[in-house]
Amino acid sequence: MTTDAGVPRSPGRPRSTRADEAIVDAALDLLAEGNTVDALAIEAIATRAGVGKATIYRRWPNKVALLRDALATLKGPPPVPAGHSIRDDLVTLLGPVGSHEDPRATRIMPCLVPEIHRSSEHYRIYQEMLEPRRQLMRDVLRRGMASGELRADLDIELTMSLLTGPVLLQRLLHWHRIDEHDLPERVVDAILAGIAIRP
Amino acid sequence: MTTDAGVPRSPGRPRSTRADEAIVDAALDLLAEGNTVDALAIEAIATRAGVGKATIYRRWPNKVALLRDALATLKGPPPVPAGHSIRDDLVTLLGPVGSHEDPRATRIMPCLVPEIHRSSEHYRIYQEMLEPRRQLMRDVLRRGMASGELRADLDIELTMSLLTGPVLLQRLLHWHRIDEHDLPERVVDAILAGIAIRP
Incomplete structure (x- = not known):
């Protein structure tokens, strides 16, 4: 049963959560050990995860898609704005920016910066991974503009x-x-208020 | 005639501008070719510049000091705020942030990010290199606070x-x-004004 980029999992095949986790973990381990995105081969990820390459390709159409999901896993689920105060919602959404509980993140994230700079594919991995979080922030800003805040x-x-x-x-x-x-908190408050004395 | 960290050049010895430039150029070339700060040896810089190691050590006490000057050369001299308007002075000072005319900079700068993250010595190179520019910005902000703007x-x-x-x-x-x-311009104007409607 083949899959394509738009539908990476065939609907009749239940997702094997354990294999997914092992594959994502293997990719993150290899990145944390200093492998560049370029150097990282699906074969190496499969070996580390103890699965066949075909198992990976049944779940992800390519390395970019796998790494996007792996980095999203590293970041954890996006925070949920409470919806009461624009200020508090912005603080909530900024909370996890550049901050990670997984110790592998502090090894992986700074090393990706030069890779993002060199390669439009790596840039796209990051942009796709961050897009759902950005949409949450756009929604809060639009709500504040609509409410007059x-x-x-x-x-x-x-x-x-x-x-x-x-x-x-x-x-x-x-x-x-x-x-x-x-x-x-301090960044949100400063940006909300501005630094100039208004006339 | 020995030198120390605080006084890298002996006062009786006129600075050889041509040798200085060749050494700084050699260091920047080697960084731009992908050498890490760690891997970069004074010996390799000397060979590339066509000078002896002693010539380098007469001018710079160590690699950190040389690289700080090399990166400062890459950035060029800091801009000079005109001193008429806080807004315009901030725009002037932000102009060169993250922007370089030297094509080597686009190869060197992103690669330094992981190095800065790994090493407090590399972090210090950057901080020392940027400090004169930061002082200019502090001065403008203090002027604006004093004037009531x-x-x-x-x-x-x-x-x-x-x-x-x-x-x-x-x-x-x-x-x-x-x-x-x-x-x-757009960042300065937005930060001056703030994004909230003030009551």
Whole structure:
């Protein structure tokens, strides 16, 4: 039974959760051990996971799709905004930006930066992995614009970069000499208020 | 005649600009060719520059100091704020963030990210290289706070991360789907104004 990129799993075949987890774990282990995305072969992932290559290809059409799911697993499920306050929802969504509980993430994430820079395929893995989280943030910003809490003429994508940029840069590289405690709260409050005295 | 870390050049010895440039160029070439900071040996830099190791050590006490100067050369001199408008000065200072005319920079900069993450020495190279630019931005923010254009209670280091974070992330990785034209202007204006409707 063949599959294609749009339908990676054949509907009659129940997903084998244990094999999925072993494959994703193997991919993450290999990345954490210093293998680049380029160097990472499906064969090596299969060997490490103790499955055949065909088992992987039945579940994922290609390496990009597998790595996107593996990185999404590493990040865990996106947070759920409570929906009461725009400010609190933005803080909730910024909470996991650049932050991971899985110790493999601190080895994998910074090493991916040069790869993302070199390769449009790696860039796409990240963008696809992050898209559901971004959509949640877009929804909160649109809600705030509709309710009159936020400026009605916001550039939504720019606003997302204002919110995530400082948190990601700081957590990834500790770039500025700032207290990283409560960083999402402090970034959200500063961006909401602005730094200028308004006339 | 010996030198130490604080006084890398002996005062009686005129600086040989041509040798300095050749050494800095050699270091940047080797980094751009994919050598890591760890792998980069003073001996290899000397060979490439056509000078002896002693010539390098007369000018720089160690590899960190040499690389800090090499990266500063790559970035070029910091921009000079005109001093008329806080907004325009911030735009001027953000202009070169994550942006380089030297084609070697696009090969070197992203590759340094994982190195910065792994090594406190590499982190220090970057921090020392950026410090004069940061001081310029601190001065502009303090001027704005004193003049009443900016909020008097600003967290200056946090504000710097709000300004540079989005620009650096976008120029380094094209992270968000935003128009990168006039990005410093748009980031500065958005951070000055804030995104909330003020009561």
